[in-house]
Amino acid sequence: MLDVIKIDKDLEKLLDQHKDTVYLKSSTDSYNCYLITKRFLKMKKTVFVVTANLYEAQKYYDSLSLLNQEDDVLFYPADETLTSIMALGSPEFKSERLYTLKQLMTKEAFIVVTTMQGISQRQLTPQDYKKSVKQLLKNENYNISDLTTFLVYSGYQRTFTVEKPGEFSLRGHILDIYTLNNEHPYRLDFFGDSLEQIKIFSVETQRSFAEVDTIEIAPMHELFYTDQMKDSAIKDIQKHFEAFDLSERENEKFISDIESIDLRQKLDTLGLYIPFFNKKETTVLDFSQDKEIYLIDVHKMKVNQEHIKDDLKTYQVTMNGQAFLSIKYRLPLESHLKKQHIEIDNFGISNPNAFSLNVMASNQYQSNLELFYTDMMDYIGKYKIYLCIKTNHYFEEMKSFLKFKKISYLRQIKDEVGVYLLDISSHGSFISVHDQVVILDESELFTYKVRKAIRYRSVLNQSTKIRKVEDLTIGDYVVHYDYGIGQYVGLKTMELSSEKRDYLHIIYANEEALYVPMDQIDMVLKYSSHEGQKPKISKLGGKTWTKTKASVRMRIKDLSDRLIKLYAIRDQAQGFAFSKDNDMMEAFERDFKYETTRDQQKAIIETKHDMQQERPMDRLICGDVGFGKTEVALRASFKAVLNQKQVLYLVPTTVLARQHYYTFKERFDKYGANVALLSRFVTPKQQKQTIEKLAKGYVDVVIGTHRLLSSDIKYKDLGLLIIDEEQRFGVEQKEKIREIKHNVDTLTLSATPIPRTLQMSLMGLKDLSMIETPPMNRYPVQTYVVERQDALIKEAITREISRGGQIFYLFNRVTGMEGMVRKLQKLVPDAKIGFAHGKMNRESLESVISDFIDHQFDILVSTTIIETGVDIPNTNTLIIHEADKLGLSQLYQIRGRVGRSDRIAYAYLLYDQFKSINDEAKKRLAVIQDFTALGSGYKIATRDLSIRGAGDILGAEQSGFIDSVGIELYMKLLEEAITGESIEKEKSTQIDQIYAQRHVDPQYVAQDSARIEIHKRISELNNMPDIEDLKLELTDRFGQLDADLLLYMYEKLYKKLSYKIGAHQTIVDLNQTTLILSMDASSKIDGKKLFEKAESFKLAKIRLSYIRGHIHIQLITKNVKQHWLYLFDLFLEDFIYN
Structure with missing residues (x-):
């Protein structure tokens, strides 16, 4: 569409020749993006687009990314002023900024979208940045010690296992690095100082899968410096602070910061000190020499600057922070206004004499095509009118409307007046008087917002699934199958008869110690239960554990019997086989505004497949809030309606019922399907009518609360039951649901994850679909853990309201809530505030939440009731008053309430600055700061939630049993009950003879948890390909294996194979x-096959004999190079499996 816009010749001349400021007016944001793109393509030089705030910047970034090659558009988001001063930089924003600086250093042309704060934020010089980037080439020589020092200086953290950007790990001659903005980490393999290989490896498997010849290591933070720069800066900082009378808290911070600079620690929090490292007033603008700068809405920038000054004054009063505030970390807007730039003021407020672009905004028609027609009559015959409609059914709707109004249209773009109907997206709408062009996108013509498929370059890989959390650390509770719950205190190596063995050291009641040999590691599991639940340590030799285990086992047996019985009944039941998809189903699916995620698509396919079978469907869809479960329900419902079946959608609250009702109505109306709502939002008269229509079959989909389970409700032909969060219904309601489910297809939706082990155990007994991949292009929620400050709260609320958004303020005490509302009202007088808590009656509570959804007020002060269910995409700032009082899983779920739209969302986790926080809360807050998709906070929270999810799916009565033995052992016992295979099955009668060192050398693998992991992996070996696979992985990760470790693997496999064949x-x-078989095995074995396999074995001679009822398999090892364990493994595997 760019070609239909021609830039005015006078304007082109003005822009090409300007030496100072050019003022433009009468425009729109959409047109500005077209103008900027055309200039960028013509000039081939970098263009900076500067907006008043981050919300506007995000809109420009989205639009410009769609109009240009995506890699040509960069984002440079800056933190708010107060969050910067309080050392609370966002890691995602920092990542974007560093990526932008790195790209600008290439000297290529880009469009850089930033804010007033972005161009004001000082940086080190481009020359300093250039020195901080290191390129490594294959087959070149590098000193590993110097390289690790460089990585530390560049802000990389040393860990044992590299999992996220900014980490590195050195294991002997192998160096793993996860550099900034790369999808995968790198593994560098050295021979001496020579870099032999540069491999790319997977975070999930830790195995390499590709090779490259070079990598570039860029810094992980904006403050990077040499020792010389450091010494000079520290002197200047000390001199600056000597001029102030510091308060005790200021002095503490000053001393701590100096120490951090000296030791190069916490550099992410020290960007405020950049002016002391670079006296020049360098900003991002200095990273490009040949550039054009557009400032959008300078009037708004000036207003924002005044607001910032007010906030800083408030902060200074409360914190006595003058010494920090006086550091000139940000340049004033005026310093940029003096430089050559182009100002665009859409409304012409700043300068009435500005050059007019003569562009107007179009109406938002929202499917009101009659209004569209009335407006277009002013332009038809005079202007080129481009109707850009990408969605098929909207395109057809417009085609029919133009035909009905007898308006002729063209399908190909020509340089002539007329109406053009195009199946493309224009990424914006406007009316250009100069060009005599009207461009209307479907987002303005119809009632839906076109999806913006923008890729944000994030520090995080947002599609990473939940990772394992079973790594043992000292102090963790563990559960031994025979001895019960103890505490793990370390890994111990002991030598017996010159053979080294590794043991898990576990402490039980009365400080009694148990040493578990690592080859029995499968008898020990990590103990996990609900967050905050501390287990009772077992007594060695006591009977309590045996009783507990027997009791749990009995209950699990009941449960598994019930599950098996239910499955058998369901398997025999006769349901309705829905027909395969037709054209209308495909059209309905095309209406979905987003791209389905991989897991979502899988869930849809599985659900539709189930519905097409005669057996009634009973499928559970598990997925986080906002991960797309509703779309699965919509498609299943539409499939049912196409088969003339009715759908009952059961939800726990009236608020949710109303939300789903509007979602379904919007999608179903155009197909003539009748969607009804039954809840207290509906008048008794309407309820009566709906019930009558349901019985007659005039209602296709009914959505409601437990009211739908009442005996007065009858269906003409119910075909699909959808239950949202079944665990939130009462016992009687669940019983009623069971009655309905008998021969009706059922889809249950749950936002609580369930453990992967439970998924495996229930496979075949319950149909499960897991949606674990989040929607694409969702920007991570910016999470700040910070002392509570009025100035910060005011800044966060004001920013959200100014972009038309709403705020959740979580205050988890009913007493004092109204006082909190009054305090906030005083802080932000213009804000409309409501409050909600669990002590309110249900009707009042739901009314408040409904009013908030309808934007009746800006701030909802609430207790943790916002933790579940409600979807309010317009709420994108969360403030938690006392974050230190909440559990990790609670914080995780509450934080999930925001960040569910196309806007950047913020979560402020506040704690009281004057109150001492206990160690447990401090630890929790530190974990929350690592609350990312790969962070430990996320892992712990999801583990706790999955334990809760296990309780939900298996029934409340099982929750107590899960806590008594831990989720891991509970799942093992459940698997045992379902499969009938005992955990103890491999306790052989033969004496445990030792043939190998059961030991992983700390020189080879230094970290205990990794050594335990290797032991665990060895215990899971089942065949020779498994050994080969593990050998390759360990060589890749840690270097060449020693012979002892390989023998340990062969020994473990030998024990399994010899047990299988019946060894005595x-x-x-x-x-x-000689391997002697038991009498029982000797009598049952296939002798002919054994003889043939012995004869055909080429690597060594095998003799067979039969002595006193026992078969003897004799492997002759004289003059044979290979170890007997290896040879016997090959022979036994061939005999057993071939």
Whole structure:
């Protein structure tokens, strides 16, 4: 569409020749993006687009990314002034900024979208940045020690296992690095100082999968410096602070910051000190020499600057922070206004003499095509009118409307007046008087917002699934199958008869110690239960554990019997086989505004497949809030309606019922399907009518609360039951649901994850679909853990309201809530504030939440009732008053309330600055700061939620049993009950003879948890390909294996294979090894096959004999190079499996 806009010749001349400021007016944001793009394509030089705030910047970034090659548009978001001063920089914003600086250093042309704060934020010089980037080439020489020092100086953190950007790990001659803005980390393999290989590896598997010849290591933070720069800066900082009378808190911070600079620690929080490292007033604008700068709405920038000054005054009063505030970390707007730039003021407020672009905004028609027609009559015959409609059914609707109004249209773009109907997206709408052009996008013509498929370059890989959390750390509770719950205190190596063995050291009641050999590691599991639940330590030799385990086992047996019985009944039941998809189903699916995620698509396919079988469907869809479960329900419902079946959608609250009703109505109306709502939002008269229509079959989909389970409700032909959050219904309601489910297809939706082990156990008994991948292009919620400050709260609220958004303020005490509302009202007098808590009656509570959804007020002060259910995409700032009082899983779920639209969302986790916080809360807050998709906070929260999810799916009565033995052992016992295979199945009668060192050398793998992981992996080996696979992985991760570790693997496999064949005893002599089978195994074995396999074995001679009822398999090892364990493994595997 760019070609239909021609830039005015006078304007082009003005822009090409200007030496100072050019003022433009009478425009729109959409047109500005077209103008900027055309200039960028013509000039081939960098263009900076500067907006008044981050919300406007995000809109410009989205639009410009769609009009240009995506890699040509960069984002440079800056933190708010107060969050910067309080050392609360966002890691995602920092990542975007560093990526932008790195790209600008390439000297190529880009469009850089930033804010007033962005161009004001000082940086080190481009020369300093250039020195901080290191390129490594394959086959070149590098000193590993110097390289690790460089990484530390560049802000990388040393860890044992690299999992996220900014981490590195050194294990002998292998260096793993996760550099900024790369999808995968790198593994550098050295031979001495020579860099032999540069491999790319997976965070999930820790295995490499590709090779490259070079990598570039860029800094992980904006403050990078040499020792010389550091010494000079520290002197200047000390001199600056000497001029102030510091308060005790200021002095503490000053000393701590100096120490951090000296030791190069916490550099992410020290950007405020950049002016002391670079006396020049360098900003991002200085990273490009040849550039054009557009300032959008300078009037708004000036107003914002005044607001910032007011906030800083408030902060200074409360914090006595003059010494920090006086650091000139940000340049004033005036310093930029003196430089050459172009100002665009859409309304012409700043300068009435500005050059007029003569562009007007179009109406938002929202499917009112009659209004559209009335407006277009002014332009038809005079202007080129481009109707850009990408969605198929809207395109057809417009085509029919133009035909009905007898308006002829063209399908190809020509340089002539007329109406053009195009199946493309214009990414914006406007009316250009100069060009005599009207461009209307479907987002203005119809009632839906076109999806913006923008990729944000984030520090995080947002599609990473939940990672394992079973890594053992000292102090963790563990559960031994035979001895019960103890505390893990470390890994111990002991030598017995010159053989080294590793042991898990576990402490039980009365400080009694248990040493568990690592080859029995599968008897020990990490103990996990609900957050905050501390287990009772077992007593070694006591009977309590045996009783507990027997009791849990009995209850699990009841549960598994019930599950198996239910499955058998359902398997025999006769349901309705829905027909396969038709054209209308495909049209309905095309209406979805977003791209389905991989997991979502899988869930849809599985659901539709179930519905097409005669057996009634009973599928559970698990997925986080906002991950797209509703779309699965919509498609299943539409499939049912196409088959003339009715749909009952059961939800726990009237608020949710109303939300789903509007969603369904919007999607179903155009197909003539009748969607009804039954809840207290509906008048008794309407309820009566709906009930009558349901019985007659005039209602296709009915959505409501437990009211739908009343006996007066009858259906003509119910085909699909959808239950949202079944665990939130009462016992009687669940019983009623069970009655309805008998021969009706059922889809249950749950926002609580369930453990992967439970998914595996229930496979075949319950149909599960897991939606674990989040929607694409969702920007991570900016999370700040900070002392509570009125100035910060005011800034956060004001920013959200100014962009038309709403705020959740979580105050988890009913007493004092109204006082909190009054305080906030005083802080932000113009804000409309409501409050909600669990002590309110249900009707009042739901009314308040409904009013908030309808934007009757800006701030909802609430207790943790906002933790579940409600979807309010317009709420994108969350403030938690006392974050230190909440559990991790609670914080995780509450934070999920924001960040569910196309806007950047913020979460402020506040704690009292004057109150001492206990160690537990401090630890929790530190974990929350790592609350990212790969962070430990996320892992812990999701583990706790999955334990809750297990309780939900298995029934409330099982929750107590889960806590008594821990989720891990509970799942093992459940698997045992369902499959009938005992955990103890491999406790062989043969004496445990030791043939290898059962030990992982700390010189080879330094970290205990990794050594435990290797032992665990060895215990899971089942065949020779498993050994080969583990050998390759360990070589890749840690370097060449030693012979002892390999023998340990062969020994473990030998024990499994010999147990399988029925071993009684193994005798190892100098020239031969004999495996003696038990009498029972000897009598049952296929002798002919054994003889044939022995004859055909080429690597060594095998003799067979039969002595006193026992078969003897004798492996002759004289003059054979390979170890007997390896040879016996090959022979036994061939005999057992081939």
